[in-house]
Amino acid sequence: MKSPGLRLFAFAYLIFLYAPIVLLPIFAFNSGTIIAFPLKGFTLHWFDQLFSNATLGQALRNSLIIAVSTAIFATTLGIFAARASTRYRFPGKPGIMGLIMLPLVLPEIIVAVSLLIVLLGIGVPLSIFTVILGHVLAATPYAIAVLNAAFSSLDKSLEEAAYDLGETKWSTFRLITLPLVLPGIVSSMLMAFTISLDEFIIAFFLAGEQVTLPTYIFSQLRFPKQIPMIMALGTCLVIASIVLLTIAEYARRRGIAKTGAKDTGGFL
Amino acid sequence: MSASPWKRLKQSEAFNGYVMVSPTLIYAILMLAAPLGMIVAYSFFKDGYLEVIHEFTFENYIQAWTDPIFQAILFRSVLVSMLVTLVTVVLAFPIAYFISFVVPAQKKSLWLFLITIPFWTSYLIRVFQWKVILNYNGVINSILTGLGIVDQPLQMLNSVGAITVTLAHAYAPFAILPIFVSLEKIDRSFLEAGRDLGESPFMTFWRVTLPLAMPGVVGAVMIVFIPTIGDYVTPELIGGGKLPMVANMIQQNMLKIDNKPLGSAIAVSSMLVVAVIALVFLFLNRRFLRGPK
Amino acid sequence: MTIKTASDRPTMIEFREVQKYYGDYHALRGISAEIRAGEFFSLLGPSGCGKTTLLRTIAGFEDISSGAVLIDGKDMSNVPANKRPTNMVFQSYAIFPHLTVAENVGFGLRRDPRSSAEKARAVEEALELVGLKGYGPRAAHAMSGGQRQRVALARALILKPKVLLLDEPMSALDKKIREQMQVELIKLQRELGITFVLVTHDQEEALVMSDRIAVMFDGEIAQLADPETLYRHPNSRRVANFIGVMNFLPARVTAESDSHVALEVPGLGPLEVTPDQVAAQTSGGEATVGFRPETLTLLYEGQTASDREAPGVIDEVVYYGDMTYYDIRLDGVSAPVRISMRNVFGRPVLDVGSRIRVAWSPGALVLFR
Incomplete structure (x- = not known):
């Protein structure tokens, strides 16, 4: 066995990564009202409380609407930008792409605050819609990163071949480009969806009276009484994201198998 | 016989590129560039009661920079960000190295998958879990007192250290992935060449692997350092509100105090500080970033 | 074909x-x-x-x-x-x-x-x-x-x-x-x-x-x-260089008429080429003559050239199975020229350093000027 030290470190690191997550179900099923050891006993009460919470239901609905819209719009904008950056050369490209990718490193609070000022300035009422505006901005760079990989692994001569064989530019896109980058599009949508579902700061500033899942969670974290329910919610979210990620990974591998391409790495 | 100028333009690659990028670019201009411009403009406006007076002034900057609270918060933010970046990258490098060089090829995606799963679960809850772990009656203290290692539970929350650990956890995949990508790009024959030329494994790592991995390390530093300085949630939850960072101050001024020009000036100031530090860091590492791509 | x-x-x-x-x-x-x-x-x-x-x-x-x-x-x-x-x-x-x-x-x-x-x-x-x-x-x-x-x-x-x-x-x-x-x-x-x-x-x-x-x-x-x-x-x-192999030797034009060009080529001596042997494009540099490796023949013991011959020493031998390439230093020329010989049955491969004679024909030359 090679590098036992590194291997040991890697497993310790995994424990560090997973410790907070493993604790979630432990406290979610613990009948004690205080999040502390020793554990009291087994209960499903917190899940009961979770599923009968009307505000939470509203928050989930809002978040899903926002996340689905973000996934669609960010991926659409991502397709245009990824296509432009992988296929065309034009003056000013690094600057243009730099601006589009800027939210990747820009602290979200800056995005949130600046958007808030503009929206208030032109008198747009804060709502789910304004959250979508912000989330699309924040998720598009991630979508582009995923789609860039998909588009740049696409051989340009495939499109030329279809065009050469009599197809138009649009039918070439539909018949050749789209099917081949579809796994990338699916990944991009899943990523944008997940980012939006989890995003707190922008929603915190731009949602107005509306509540989203993260803003609801944040508001509840100050009430110790509510924490066990949040643990139950966290458990559900972890399971949901593992299921989603597994589907995404499966779709990606199937896409690779279908076109005989080389497996070039993980979901991210 | 030859095509018209308009047709020429329409066929030109640059024109098609602009057309293709325009939807995304227009969105970025409207939703990002313009608002950022607004923030800069606001930071030079006067704050009136309940409204903003559109009059040019340096007042906000003077007020911010002479405020000892702002100085302390900015200093703390930079310090925490640097600490987080250091811890995150130092912990991430061996993991990235492990996945790239030790893990067999067919298991690499599995490892990357394992690394990224925690990242996909609720950020707020992950941060809060560190409170559960580090609490006075939390996981670590329960274990320590239970095993009799300490008599009194340790006070770990509400400290820069706790904030650092929490953020280092939150940004782990952001550091691991760029380093992993640059390690993967290293042609393995370079390492064999290093060994072949008589270098020890450690010197080969030092003289070949590390310099070639530097673009990834620099990328990791950037992608951890810049957003961390603007983190709002962790100081709030783990710092217990007693150790605010710039984001908390911006939020205070923008929403609670409703002094948008001052909030803008703080936002612009902290972004400038971040930008300067980032540029200095990039400049110091410029020799690693040259060369093909 | x-x-x-x-x-x-x-x-x-x-x-x-x-x-x-x-x-x-x-x-x-x-x-x-x-x-x-x-x-x-x-x-x-x-x-x-x-x-x-x-x-x-x-x-x-x-x-x-x-x-x-x-x-x-x-x-x-x-x-x-x-x-x-x-x-x-x-x-x-x-x-x-x-x-x-x-x-x-x-x-x-x-x-x-x-x-x-x-x-x-x-x-x-x-x-x-x-x-x-x-x-x-x-x-x-x-x-x-x-x-x-x-x-x-x-x-x-x-x-x-x-x-x-x-x-x-x-x-x-x-x-x-x-x-x-x-x-x-x-x-x-x-x-x-x-x-x-x-x-x-x-x-x-x-x-x-x-x-x-x-x-x-x-x-x-x-x-x-x-x-x-x-x-x-x-x-x-x-x-000429891009298509196949061609040997080049510097040449000096001594006389020129409508029917021929007279040249002095070190290693080959005085010779004449016809106008259709002159390359169409003039590069303006010094005149050179070019010839393909297979237009020269190594003369074995007892063989005589049908046209002209030049003496030299074998500088390098490259064996290809069906062919052998010889780099030959012609007397009076410093750069070697390459000759290709088919390895027909019974024909020995000669050693480096052997003194040999090479048969050639002015008709196979191309003049670049």
Whole structure:
């Protein structure tokens, strides 16, 4: 066995990564009202409380609407930008792409605050819609990163071949480009969806009276009484994201198998 | 016989590129560039009661920079960000190295998958879990007192250290992935060449692997350092509100105090500080970033 | 082996002063040439010479900065690639990885009004033509390199184009399959009578396959001729160097008339060449004579030259199995010249350092000046 030290470190690191997550179900099923050891006993009460919470239901609905819209719009904008950056050369490209990718490193609070000022300035009422505006901005760079990989692994001569064989530019896109980058599009949508579902700061500033899942969670974290329910919610979210990620990974591998391409790495 | 100028333009690659990028670019201009411009403009406006007076002034900057609270918060933010970046990258490098060089090829995606799963679960809850772990009656203290290692539970929350650990956890995949990508790009024959030329494994790592991995390390530093300085949630939850960072101050001024020009000036100031530090860091590492791509 | 194309065949493709700029880079510098109908035509040159760009102007993938490309007498400047009577075999073959072999081959028939049964038959015929009968249902990405090329050929030919364009189609194949495909392509071209335009950087491939070859350097056609003319009468040292091996010796022109040029060549002595042995392009430099390795013969013990002979020493011997290359230092010349000798049965391979005589003939020389 090679590098036992590194291997040991890697497993310790995994424990560090997973410790907070493993604790979630432990406290979610613990009948004690205080999040502390020793554990009291087994209960499903917190899940009961979770599923009968009307505000939470509203928050989930809002978040899903926002996340689905973000996934669609960010991926659409991502397709245009990824296509432009992988296929065309034009003056000013690094600057243009730099601006589009800027939210990747820009602290979200800056995005949130600046958007808030503009929206208030032109008198747009804060709502789910304004959250979508912000989330699309924040998720598009991630979508582009995923789609860039998909588009740049696409051989340009495939499109030329279809065009050469009599197809138009649009039918070439539909018949050749789209099917081949579809796994990338699916990944991009899943990523944008997940980012939006989890995003707190922008929603915190731009949602107005509306509540989203993260803003609801944040508001509840100050009430110790509510924490066990949040643990139950966290458990559900972890399971949901593992299921989603597994589907995404499966779709990606199937896409690779279908076109005989080389497996070039993980979901991210 | 030859095509018209308009047709020429329409066929030109640059024109098609602009057309293709325009939807995304227009969105970025409207939703990002313009608002950022607004923030800069606001930071030079006067704050009136309940409204903003559109009059040019340096007042906000003077007020911010002479405020000892702002100085302390900015200093703390930079310090925490640097600490987080250091811890995150130092912990991430061996993991990235492990996945790239030790893990067999067919298991690499599995490892990357394992690394990224925690990242996909609720950020707020992950941060809060560190409170559960580090609490006075939390996981670590329960274990320590239970095993009799300490008599009194340790006070770990509400400290820069706790904030650092929490953020280092939150940004782990952001550091691991760029380093992993640059390690993967290293042609393995370079390492064999290093060994072949008589270098020890450690010197080969030092003289070949590390310099070639530097673009990834620099990328990791950037992608951890810049957003961390603007983190709002962790100081709030783990710092217990007693150790605010710039984001908390911006939020205070923008929403609670409703002094948008001052909030803008703080936002612009902290972004400038971040930008300067980032540029200095990039400049110091410029020799690693040259060369093909 | 070479069948000469009758020069009275109609023109299929015509380049008129074609210029192409990429920003400041001048990729095509005023190309004017004609490709005849039914011809196997090659664009040969080193990478970056503009040969692929020129091919892509025929296909319509590259718009030209000025000039015109005509196909079958029609100006193509307003005809996009999908409306041109040309089809292309790409360097990477561009086989659609998500489709089957049959779907790939039948891709261009989507807008064809024929019934699907007729189309399926056309696909099967096209596959048969390239020796892939029965491969239709297979996944395209599972095919080998040689098979992919055949799929690409069938896919391009099924539309019965007036011109088939081939962009370095053999470069990804290993030597054995490459040589096999070369022969098959020649046969296919004869059978179909379609104009083939091949881009290659491999001079041997161009010589083997083409009716005519355009040798390109730096965005210009340096020489356009049939393979034999190119090989025997290169019009410049550069073309001579690019196609096969040529020895060069400095020469001094001593006298010149309409019927001959008299030269003094160190190592070979005084000699005369006829005007048709003088390369068309003058480079302005010093005069040199060039000769191919096989135009010289090593004389063995007791043999005499039928024409002229020159003494020398063997500098280097390179054994190739069927051939042996000798680098020989002729007396009075410092740079060695290369001679190729067929290793016929009973002929020994000589050693380095042996003193030998070389037979040569002034008629085989080319004079560059």
